[in-house]
Amino acid sequence: MPTADPMGVLSGVHFLDGDQACCEGALAAGCRAAFGYPITPSTAVVERISLRLPLVGGVFVQMEDEIASSIAIQGAAWGGSKVMTVSSGPGMSLMMEHVGLAAMTETPCVFVNVQRGGPSTGLPTLPAQADMMQARWGSHGDYEIIAICPNSPQECFDLTIMAFNLAERYRVPVMFMMDEAVGHMTEKVVIPKADQIEVEYRQLPEGPREDYLPYRPGKNMVPPMAPVGEGYRFHVTGLTHDERGYPAMDAGAQAELVKRLVDKIRLQAEDICQVEEHQLEDAEVIIVAYGITSRVVLRTLQMAREKGLKLGVFRPVVVWPFPEARLRQLAGNKQVRALVVPELNLGQISLEVERIVAGEARTVLVPHAGGALHDPREILRVVEEVLG
Amino acid sequence: MANSTRKAARKFRGEVFINRERCKGCGFCVEFCPTHVLQLEEGFNHKGYHAPIVVDADACTGCDLCGLYCPDFAIHGIKVKTDNGGNEERDHAHG
């Protein structure tokens, strides 16, 4: 697999916040075109991008709004660039139509959401995790995306690279779901040498131009993506289309196309999912947590184990597609009595957990309307209640 | 006789190609042909439209205004080189 272009890799040991690390991750991944609009608490990402991209041969344009940003990236993606845009709550909501466009046209791109309190203007400077369902269902129609939840500035660097690689591999919009806590937290970030960083690029077509069909699936159920301006003369449309890329507006074409867009992710979820597990072997209660909350619960885990409680932590790193198979397996263990789901919202991923667990064990939500983090002792209390 | 002198002096004349079944009878070509080469026919094509027919072939200069105006890509004209009464060579109208 090819490795990163050293020009974009700021190798060394740094002290960065999550927003800054995300920018460096994008550059390391090969992003050379970004379009964005300021919105707290994501602005630092594009501010750093505007500083850094010109020094590595890229271009950043601050567009007039999020709607323009979310489609300008797609123009640049079709121009061959690896691309990213960045926003938060109100801006993400504006971008939703274009998340759907990217899914429908299979345009590789990364959308960073530094989640903040909502709904509406909400709490611009404070954390929340209440956009998780929006990440998956926010646009209209049936489609699937990939969503990743980092929990540290280091991960904001590493997992941004993963986001770009997945976007290119599956030709899908990838939602990079940070939150204000992770975005504004400053920690040590180690950036390796460029030759240690693997980067992926979309599959290009092989064979004669006349035989190329822009939407005929290839490896991984993904069509090779022709470069613009090389005589392929392809057509891309957001309308339901056939393998030629031409509008084909009937139920048959719909079934064929939309099912593949969805299956592309659902049937290959095993290859996409990434989880972190802590002390699950003998766990009677499993905490399911993601993003910043997955760090909070490590303290809960420590306190619980000190008390002799058999607690474990299951952390989806890739939240969509959700690690269904693994969770079902864990919930199926006779010893597991409950899954406790703390999240900075009033119940989103907990619904997914409940659905997957299907009554094999209890699902207990530990909600938080956002604006601050859970107190780990609050979560411990719930665990103790469950254990009786 | 003035007429034939004028025609003999012309270096180019034109030829019109009509795709009858593509036509949707809008009438632009008939209206904007500068030398009134065309009229809409009495008959109907398979879509039910009156397509144009050539009524004055000699008047065609191959200017291709009909081609520029036709929204259905159903007609175009080309310049045909004459050597004033001798052999004729077809030449693309946009040369």
Next chain:
Amino acid sequence: MNDHVNPVEPYLRMERMPHIWCPGCGIGVVVNCFVRAIEKSGIDRDKIAVVSGIGCTGRIAGYVKMDSFHTTHGRPIPFATGLKVARPDLSVVVLSGEGDLISIGGNHFIHGARRNSDIKVFCVNNFTYAMTGGQVGPTAPIHSIATTAPYGSYDKPFNLPFLADSSGAVYVARWTTYHVRQLTRSMTEALTKPGFCFLEIVAPCPTIYSRRNRLGDGLDAMRFYKKASKVVNGANTRMVGLELKGPIIVGKFVDRDRPTLLEAMNNEFIPKLGKKYTPYPTGVKR
């Protein structure tokens, strides 16, 4: 005689013919002029990308045999800006309708012009939202009948050349689909001129706009354009607003030069960053 191929055909996806446009619709005329302009411009057609939005005019993207993008409603201009930034070597042409570009796309229009994004914007103005059945649009002259203005429209319409001019477009022209030669020439000029080049193309919508407003059919509209048009090159764009059944000022109104988005970026960064900055390719030959 059918043995000579229509010279437009190599530029069309013939397997998708016949197209969806109505008898007497002006959009096919725009395609003819566009194809001829490409040839006259000398630009390799495989280095041209067509970007459109939603609407009848937006369907052009699907019919031309070129790299083409049929994007979301109102958004071809930012898509085109992104494409041009990634591939400055390409000529990027936006072909879309006035509802798409000026109403929902209005914000992107003025910013694209302000930035002098090096894209060509050919806006077909038929005064209505034809694809969806004829709702009122931002350029409908007062008293127009539309499905969402059944008693007549009362909003003052935009004067598109004025809007483009005041937003900073470097090339602004208006023609009707009657003015096929001038339109072709303007398209050729726009294709070969760097910067945000805007063309308003007044075109008939016989099925909806003309019919509902008792203006006849496509041919009646074209005859009207011939009669009512007045060529005033260099006209003050403030003065070229349109009224129902009123005169149509056509011509090339603005043709000026200033740095494109990418050129302006380079101009700013080179002196400030020196060796740390490699000038970004702009695709502009001056």
